[in-house]
Amino acid sequence: MTQLRNFALGAEIDEELYLHMTNPDGRKALGAALLQSCFSEAGQKALREQSGIHGEAFQYSLVLESAAHTQKAGEAIFPEKYKAAARNQGFRRSIVSHYDHRCAFCRTRIVTSEGHTAVDxxxxxxxxxxxxxxxxxxxxxxxxxxxxxxxxxxxxxDNYAVIVSKQVAQKHNSADAVLDCANKKMHGPDDKELWPYRPYLASHRDRHREKFRA
Ligand SMILES: [Zn+2]
Structure with missing residues (x-):
């Protein structure tokens, strides 16, 4: 879009084309026509696969959303029929939107004009x-x-404060951005039911107990 704006002030959509764009069948037909006229066969195959994954990822994010509100925390949520790529994308989509693109620890939020975000x-x-x-x-x-x-x-x-290992503060390090997070409350979703499940956070502390003690 940024590059496009350098070349064009605006665009007008043909009225008949616009009518086709307003209904699902029309959009499907237009998509198919664009694929056939603008892309090689290999390109068409790759784009069809990609669009299938996007659709599946969206469905997966809806499943996660509903499960988090209906299923007790502590049981794994893993609907099996989804492809790994769709699963990754769907999980990412849910988490990033619930945290509004903001890092839970340092609160950094950067979204580029292309929609790229600083958070994982x-x-x-x-x-x-x-x-x-x-x-x-x-x-x-x-x-x-x-x-x-x-x-x-x-x-x-357990009370959602960020803990930073003392190892970070060692003399040879330069880590103010990380040290500044220490003991501050983490950022979480607006929906309180979707905050991290405390036993999961405890198991992370337990797995790394040597570093937190150090
Ligand atoms: Zn951060």
Whole structure:
């Protein structure tokens, strides 16, 4: 869009085209015509796959949303029929929107004009161990805080205060951005029911107890 704005002041949509765009069948037909006329066969295949994954990811995020409100916390939420790519994208979509693109620890929020965001969707109990995409097993974290959390240098207490390992403050480090988070309340979703489940946070502290003690 940024590049497009350099070349065009605006555009007008043909009235008949607009009518086709206002109904689902018309949009489908237009999409198919664009694919066939503008892309190679390999490109068409890749785009169809990608659009299938987007659709599946959206469905998956709705399933996660509903499960987090109807299923007790503490049981893994992992609807099996979804492809890994759709699952990753759906979990990310849920977490990032509930945290409004803001890092739960340092509160950084950057969204570019292309819609890129500074935060990742981090699992509290890693996916490899838990197979659990419950929204309450996730947090939005910027790249630095995500790394700090996975390394066990940052964690969260039972009253949702950010804990920073003393290792971070060692003389050879320069880590004010991380140290500034210490003992401050983390940022969480507006919906209180979707805040991280405390036993998951406790299991993260337990896995990294050496670093938090250090
Ligand atoms: Zn951060």
């Amino acid at each position: 969707a981090a699992h509290i109990v890693p996916w490899s161990i838990s197979k659990n995409d419950d929204i309450r097993n996730g947090m939005a974290l910027c790249k630095l805080c995500h790394w700090g959390f996975d390394e066990g240098l940052m964690g969260v207490s």
